[in-house]
Amino acid sequence: MKNIQQILIILFISFYSTINAQLADNKFEINWGTDQLPFKNGYMKEIKILKTDSDYIYYYMLTQKPFSFSHFLVKHNKKTAEYEWLDITPGKDTEKLTLLSCDTLNNSFHVYEYFHNKLHKKLYLFDESYDYVLLKKNNDIKKISEIDLADKGSLLDNMFMITDNNRVMFRYSCKSNEGNFYGLEVFNKQLEREWGTYYMAATEPGYNVESNYKIDNPGNVYAIQRNYENESDVGRRYNRSRIWAVCYPKDGSEPRSVALILRNDLFITAGQISTNKNNQVICAGLYAKPGTESAVGGFSFMIEPKLSKIISVQTNEFSKELITKGVDSKKKQSDINKIMSQADFEKNFGYDFNDIHFRSDGGFDLVAEKYYRVIVRWDNYTHIYHYYDDLWVLNFNADGSFGWVQKIPKYEYVMDEREKIGGYFLFYDKNEHMNFIFNLANCKPLKNSSTTIRIKLDNDGNESFNELISDNEISTVFSPKYSYLEENGSIVIQRFNNVKAMGPIAGKHNFFTFGELKFDLQ
């Protein structure tokens, strides 16, 4: 049975070799380390590598137990596979603090915590930093912000933090009898408050969903807002929404917004925002035909700083050959064809973007991954099916015009904890070629097949590929999105087992393994 699955995957892989003669142009080597089982209490939710050197891997790990999460900093010895760790879960000293977010900033690992003091009627925000190399607490916990919740009779509705461009932004919203109000605060890399505002950018009447925050060099905040007629339309009547670029100026003046509108009512199905070195704003993404949501083209907007004036709007309609690229090869596999033939399969997808990446020539790249998930009850259990699908790669020149567009057909149809083997890892090599590592995977009950491949796009968008892991046993536990590019060009890779158990045995068999992937071997 497994042989048949492998043959089917090879059929799909052969698609790459038929469209490009540059097959396997790089030699590579993979070395796996020793299986790790650092925490025997709790299901592993996330591993994020913070830094590596010649001897160690420094990483952050999140584990889940019933009703609680635990956070750890770990120092892993590459040679001996021994490890030391530090539990950074808030609540060791006082249970009052709740973790809001954690990330690296200014070469330290920062844990942001909050406490809603109902006596003071205030929300306090705290920062506590750790040295993740020496694995020690810096004992510098301090209040970085406070929000007065008394005057408006407000209830906290939502809050989160992001770290970008050596700054930290805290965004929150509150519900009160007088309606919703919003707040935003920006801190420098010393976690000193730079500025804040109580505005939510006014775009048009209705309900606005704000996302994709970006902080430019001077400290202005940009975001994308999607406007719906009603709150109940969110996520349901997507193709009737409209998209805006918004800016919260650092000087505290009223926010600005620009409607992102394309000619002929083309519908912007997804977009990303960033700023270049001249602080010009770039919005780029995918559009669909009116009344639909499936991407048929790409767009870019170049806008003056603080959204003061649109400089240019560019669109690029994808060729039919590109849109249908890889579809026939997928459908040759009966399992995949069966999934693709499901009602509304194509309609369910959305697009997840990476951050806009600026190249040394001033141009930029954007990658969109088709993805959706569905939650179903089956056999008395709740299951989550994840459908990671094709990648769209958009290459732009410095002025926002299109360089080239490429599509990378793939499928990673997985369920539940096998979600870890979905997604992709993108790295740029020394020639600024884009390298994508992902699995071709179909992992469901009674089906368990995967092959790991690397696709490289050169500076003109020409593709070549390597089959990295053909061993089904390893590929079905290989997790591409947790990979990490080291300074010497090697890639730290990870594979997980897929045991998920709660209760007393949670985490008892939850091991993972680091490995090293090297390309361009002579």
Add this chain to the structure above:
Amino acid sequence: MKKIYLISLLLLSSFICYSQTDNINQYLDDAGRTEAKNIIKTDFAEFLQANIPFIWEHRFTKNMSLQGGIGILTHSFFKPVFTPKSSRTSYYNDLKGGYSLYVQPVFYYNGFESFHLGIPLRYKRHGNQVYSFEYALAIGKQWFLGRHLALDIEAGFGINSETTLDEVSYIYNPDIIDRTIGINKFNTRLVFPVSVKIGYVL
């Protein structure tokens, strides 16, 4: 001299440690509201069923607590709140007083002042007349109305089984909703318990 130096160093380091934790204490001080571990409660919804409970709740961790209580089942309250017209016999008038026991593990989302999930278990006994067990799953939310007053509302669903000892006494009117399993002495039924508890936060 070396000793003095060491003692000074120790004192200094302890002072530094104190300072480091102290610099946020003023923001965390809410007069013990978040740190409260014990609440004494009574359940007004149980009053409608002739039960006057005294409940003590102790929180072991931020997310987990245990409620336990005893109650007095009074005779004078024993009139059903709703009596269907089809009811032929009233079993309530002859019930004597008794006692109730109650225990519920509660899992809070985020401390006492938050949503919670519980498994309330109740036992009621009227002397040698009748006794019942009730097992349920309930969700609710607790609010603190000031520093010492707590309001806890929850609703759920479960199963009640009762056994008549004298074959004439029942707690629930079997004409309302009833399903007999096995012999007539043992009755079990679906129940949808609601509780409205008021408590004093210690």
